[in-house]
Amino acid sequence: MRHLITNACVLTVNASDEVFSPGYVLIEGERIAAVGPMSACPHGAFDLTTDAEGGFIAPGLINLHEHDYMHMMKGIAEGLLLEPWSRQVSSRSREAMEGADFVAAMRIGALEMLRTGTTTALLHPARASLELDVDGPLPPNSDLGLRQVHGIAYQIRTPVLADHPFGPAEAAENLALLAERFSRGPGQMNLAATMIECNAHHTAAGRSSDELVISGHKAASDLGLRIASHVSGGTLSMAMGFLKYKRVTGRSDVEYLDRLGVLDDSWLLIHGIHFTDQDIAIVRDRGASVVYTPTSEAIRAGGIGPWVQMLGEGIVCALGTDGPAVDYSMDMVEQMKAVVLFQNLRHRSPTALSPREALRMGTINGARALGIESWLGSIEPGKRADLVLYRRERSSQRLATDPIAAFVMASNGTDARLVLVNGRPAYDDGRFTAGIDPALIVAEARERADAINTRSGLISRAEPVWPQNAA
Structure with missing residues (x-):
């Protein structure tokens, strides 16, 4: 599987903290094959191409x-x-x-x-x-x-x-x-x-x-x-x-x-x-x-x-x-x-x-x-392709001159658009790719939490602590 991600703001976190904006990342199988500026983006046939539309790509x-x-x-x-x-x-x-x-x-x-x-x-x-x-x-x-x-x-x-x-x-x-x-x-x-x-x-x-x-x-x-x-x-x-x-x-x-x-x-x-x-x-x-x-x-x-x-x-x-x-x-x-x-x-x-x-x-x-920095933690060729593409749509993200500061200080985790682990999508544009329904998992957890609070005698602590406005 060859997956090319283009037009990204790539935050490599390599030894030089290089940023490629715009940049690309090429994934082959479970590993990062190449990363660099768009001017050096490879051409050819790819199984999948993703346009990052200027979004941040960071290590997982x-x-x-x-x-x-x-x-x-x-x-x-x-x-x-x-x-x-x-x-x-x-x-x-x-x-x-x-x-x-x-x-x-x-x-x-x-x-x-x-x-x-x-x-x-x-x-x-x-x-x-x-x-x-x-x-x-x-x-x-x-x-x-x-x-x-x-x-x-x-x-x-x-x-x-x-x-x-x-x-x-x-x-x-x-x-x-x-x-x-x-x-x-x-x-x-x-x-x-x-x-x-x-x-x-x-x-x-x-x-x-x-x-x-x-x-x-x-x-x-x-x-x-x-x-x-x-x-x-x-x-x-x-x-x-x-x-x-x-x-x-x-x-x-x-x-x-x-x-x-x-x-x-x-x-x-x-x-x-x-x-x-x-x-x-x-x-x-x-x-x-x-x-x-x-x-x-x-x-x-x-x-x-x-x-x-x-x-x-x-x-x-x-x-x-x-x-x-x-x-x-x-x-x-x-x-x-x-x-x-x-x-x-x-x-x-x-x-x-x-x-x-x-x-x-x-x-x-x-x-x-x-002790796993040789194969994880940064966007470098040969490392496992744990990558996250974050949307970069707000003005606070777009107008900041330092892209790393824009990501850390003006972004939220929920800006994540695509989450890759070993090159495979775990989360893709609102959908968990394991084929699960988050609503069902949350509903089950809510039911179990209530039962735990009841068994432990802590159900009263599940009530709001702070004053509530009357309806």
């Missing part, structure tokens, strides 16, 4: 932190800080969910991400979601066209979880089994990672331990898996959040990992909004990556992290959307804009973080954090 966006199960909790977290939300809402909702609920939530999340141009997502599940049937030929949602990095929780017995069935040997065996099953299928559409919770909150609650972190790191290293972990997030409070646990333990989450001797380039440190200068230096020296979820941090008043400083130290910084129960948005274009706005605000400088850097955080940096 990479969402490195997404709690897919939380789609069933939308609207019940209003007005709560992270810690009370976790205790009062999240844990109760998870306990009330069944296997089919997790699958339905994953489908909703996949559709929302594809609709807005995300083509790769690291899914950070609840532990219970690992009870999904993984004995089939392919992992759940493989039919939708989203490239999935399946997070696999690593858990062993701790003093609080004394009845857990796994010690380190059994947990390592289970991780290897699930990693193989979750990596099935052609075209590198399904990948695996592991989740190791190690922050002071989890340690203080007895859900993590030195033994868990050390053995989990070894198991992941033996399998060549990336490790994702929540660190240095939450409310900046002595009473219930980050500062409370730092005061009790006398160390930060980064210092803890470093003292255990496990921090290396396999770690994806999620949140990091309360990193200190010492934390940043350790992360830099150990080669770990950090993932920012800007709108999620903002909506729950967590904080604005030191991302300009981390980028300046050469740390790989990527983006994610976090949990849709906390922040409704799955739009990675919105995350790119938000990181620019929030960093400029933090530093009181209109040039603190550029749209160009934000675009890299949403694309190639995500690929680098996953």
Whole structure:
């Protein structure tokens, strides 16, 4: 299949951040064959030609932190800080969910991400979601066209979880089994990672331990898996959040990992909004990556992290959307804009973080954090053809002189017109090409969410929090 896309504003995100406007992209099979200015556009016979009509073509966006199960909790977290939300809402909702609920939530999340141009997502599940049937030929949602990095929780017995069935040997065996099953299928559409919770909150609650972190790191290293972990997030409070646990333990989450001797380039440190200068230096020296979820941090008043400083130290910084129960948005274009706005605000400088850097955080940096930048994350010959064509019809997009700024600051994810994954359309001009009816999936999810809220005793939180005008 030879597919030629013409008359586009091509945002390559290559090493030189080249922009071809107007430009073309030639796709052959699952790979990008050529890219360049229209003056060098090839001629000949093609199976398909698409006129971009001046629209943006960007690499498929990479969402490195997404709690897919939380789609069933939308609207019940209003007005709560992270810690009370976790205790009062999240844990109760998870306990009330069944296997089919997790699958339905994953489908909703996949559709929302594809609709807005995300083509790769690291899914950070609840532990219970690992009870999904993984004995089939392919992992759940493989039919939708989203490239999935399946997070696999690593858990062993701790003093609080004394009845857990796994010690380190059994947990390592289970991780290897699930990693193989979750990596099935052609075209590198399904990948695996592991989740190791190690922050002071989890340690203080007895859900993590030195033994868990050390053995989990070894198991992941033996399998060549990336490790994702929540660190240095939450409310900046002595009473219930980050500062409370730092005061009790006398160390930060980064210092803890470093003292255990496990921090290396396999770690994806999620949140990091309360990193200190010492934390940043350790992360830099150990080669770990950090993932920012800007709108999620903002909506729950967590904080604005030191991302300009981390980028300046050469740390790989990527983006994610976090949990849709906390922040409704799955739009990675919105995350790119938000990181620019929030960093400029933090530093009181209109040039603190550029749209160009934000675009890299949403694309190639995500690929680098996953260790797959050789075949994903930018528009370059030989890489997999994960591409998104965005409409460029509004004056705010057309009149801006810098095309990267016009895309990041004046576009929305819903401007996506064509979403290609491995060169095949997953979303095409309002239609999901997997042959599914989004309305039916949403209706099923709505019904399941109501049932979950009822079983969990949280149905009252599904009522509007803010005053409503009388009809």
